Amino acid sequence: MHKADIELVEMSMDVMKYAIDRLSSKKIKIGKPRKEEELKALVGETITEKGIGGEVAFNLWKKHLMKANVSIDHPRHLAFVPASPTRAAIMFDLVTSASSIHGAYWMEGAGGVFCENEAMRWIVSLTGLPKGAFGVFTSGGTAANLSAMVTARAHWRENDIYKDEKGLIITSVGAHSSIKAMAKVIDVDVFLVDTEDKLLGTELENAINSLTKQQRKRLFAVVGTGGTTNAGIIDDLGGIATICEKENLWFHVDAAYGGGALAADSVRHLFNGIEKADSITIDPHKWMFSPYDCGSVIYKNPELAKKAHSQEGSYLDIFKDEGADGFNPSDYQIQLTRRVRGLPLWFSLAMHGTNRYKQAVERGIELAQIAGKLIDESPHVELVREPSLSCVLYRRIGWTPEDYIHWTYKNHKKGFALVTPTKWKQGNVYETVSRFCFINPDTTKRDIEKILDSMH
Numbered sequence: 001m002h003k004a005d006i007e008l009v010e011m012s013m014d015v016m017k018y019a020i021d022r023l024s025s026k027k028i029k030i031g032k033p034r035k036e037e038e039l040k041a042l043v044g045e046t047i048t049e050k051g052i053g054g055e056v057a058f059n060l061w062k063k064h065l066m067k068a069n070v071s072i073d074h075p076r077h078l079a080f081v082p083a084s085p086t087r088a089a090i091m092f093d094l095v096t097s098a099s100s101i102h103g104a105y106w107m108e109g110a111g112g113v114f115c116e117n118e119a120m121r122w123i124v125s126l127t128g129l130p131k132g133a134f135g136v137f138t139s140g141g142t143a144a145n146l147s148a149m150v151t152a153r154a155h156w157r158e159n160d161i162y163k164d165e166k167g168l169i170i171t172s173v174g175a176h177s178s179i180k181a182m183a184k185v186i187d188v189d190v191f192l193v194d195t196e197d198k199l200l201g202t203e204l205e206n207a208i209n210s211l212t213k214q215q216r217k218r219l220f221a222v223v224g225t226g227g228t229t230n231a232g233i234i235d236d237l238g239g240i241a242t243i244c245e246k247e248n249l250w251f252h253v254d255a256a257y258g259g260g261a262l263a264a265d266s267v268r269h270l271f272n273g274i275e276k277a278d279s280i281t282i283d284p285h286k287w288m289f290s291p292y293d294c295g296s297v298i299y300k301n302p303e304l305a306k307k308a309h310s311q312e313g314s315y316l317d318i319f320k321d322e323g324a325d326g327f328n329p330s331d332y333q334i335q336l337t338r339r340v341r342g343l344p345l346w347f348s349l350a351m352h353g354t355n356r357y358k359q360a361v362e363r364g365i366e367l368a369q370i371a372g373k374l375i376d377e378s379p380h381v382e383l384v385r386e387p388s389l390s391c392v393l394y395r396r397i398g399w400t401p402e403d404y405i406h407w408t409y410k411n412h413k414k415g416f417a418l419v420t421p422t423k424w425k426q427g428n429v430y431e432t433v434s435r436f437c438f439i440n441p442d443t444t445k446r447d448i449e450k451i452l453d454s455m456h
């Protein structure tokens, strides 16, 4: 298994050919899931005592299994938060794998971590955080949000008064599901401000004033969102920062999706106030064109994260020795062993330069504006709200929730597009509507027109 022989050479050629074909193809299929029984019937037993051989296994992958995945980078995949990794980043993902780097500690991964840190410096510069702020790459936004919340609570509990208190955080209904999920993981309660629209500083203040004395004692952090997943809304980050400062609360900004737009001059002002955050989540695997998986968490004061996350063990002491000294990514988030998952981003940034990133993000924002205009001009559809960042919510006049679901499946089955419904609250009523999220700069106006046409 570990020998470099002719079989390895042949497999390498096959794998490289597959990678090149996938990367250069102008006609990638959107792909769709199949039932497990169907896949089993197609491929049979793949894990056997003797092995089925690389060629057979790879052919099963190409012929059946790959097709049962949705290509997240298809230009008409506009559901959820899609992705569109650059070719350079994908190729360097192969290099990252081939290089077998343990990315936890400088002692083992100095070259890779150096590159990650170069890319991180650019991301941090977009936030406007003060000197000394820094971050690390995580497996995604969920892990980044968790790492930030763990740091915030550990810092809060440094004060003995709070040692035995169960923590409480405030966020809004618009916050991503991972905030609530990760609060459960660390056994913290969540007070939800009942708005999916922009969370204002004044609403936060009212929420704090409505707490009981005991709840107020337990409150240690506020989570604002820099681009909600559902609608691309950016909270009043400046207003929230002011309240957090006044009330001595940790201010976390979840910009997992929207963070890429910090690079876009046309919308950068909407994030004003983010520079006052204590921690920020930004996912390069969303709007910074990295392959999965690549999130990041950034801290105004990374020393607080180190206090919360640094692992101890006699077998780890060597990493902290002066001779092995350097930046240790494991000290700042929940994972120990980690892939140097910022490396593909570094290579792509180094190759293309940051201006190309700016342009590609601006294109997503422009596509949302184009879609908004097309919707305004088409009598059978209408905007639910103005496009925000690269998200567009719109309704097909006269449709029931079932119509949206049926239309989604029909387009997906045909291999034409993947656009899924969501819900938007007007007053007290949740309405099922359609949603676009643009990430891929290869999506065209014609793609949007065709999707809208399919709603006739």
Ligand SMILES: Cc1ncc(COP(=O)(O)O)c(C=O)c1O
Residues within 6 Å of the ligand: 081, 139, 140, 141, 142, 143, 176, 178, 225, 227, 228, 229, 254, 255, 256, 257, 258, 283, 295
């Ligand atoms: C705002 C926001 N936060 C967090 C997440 C979770 O990120 P991940 O899926 O990378 O864990 C998402 C995912 O869409 C998101 O949009």
